[in-house]
Amino acid sequence: GAVVSQHPSRVICKSGTSVKIECRSLDFQATTMFWYRQFPKQSLMLMATSNEGSKATYEQGVEKDKFLINHASLTLSTLTVTSAHPEDSSFYICSAMNPDRIYGYTFGSGTRLTVV
């Protein structure tokens, strides 16, 4: 149990376009999901906390208008990178809290975004 599906796994887009990444909890309901960004050979950096039915909470330095988060249902959170630029190229990872397990965090498989 406690599976998180993240799509797409890889995406290449042109500068100036927008890309949407989906994060789904498949067998549990997640009121809280998290979005991370990871550069090569670096750690995971929390971008924002996504709360079902309310606005996301962004970490300092993360542009909320550039990284749009929508958590419209208990099983789906989306991250949209708007007007993407090459410096947005990175590995994006989501995780979901499983309320049936204390401190149960389940991670998606990540999305490799390349902006050309």
Place this chain on the structure above:
Amino acid sequence: GESVGLHLPTLSVQEGDNSIINCAYSNSASDYFIWYKQESGKGPQFIIDIRSNMDKRQGQRVTVLLNKTVKHLSLQIAATQPGDSAVYFCAENKGSGAGSYQLTFGKGTKLSVIP
């Protein structure tokens, strides 16, 4: 939380030997710690966790040690196998207050197992 560096520390071990991966955390209020394994191009995979009211916890071939006095966490892998090659991250959760559900990740250690 940990600072993020440009280069991951690397640990190379011979297959069959034991591995010890260390992590220093900075938040004395953290009360829950997790070790994750991340293979190339994949998301983190849960290995083992420990609460702050414990100093040791064992799993299958893995042991986590917590020293709250010096804010140090270690992961011991017994009889290391080639499949253990990956990057290992510690993560901490401060347990209460604002952002208490959030995890803060350490900088990571790359484990390379020599066959």
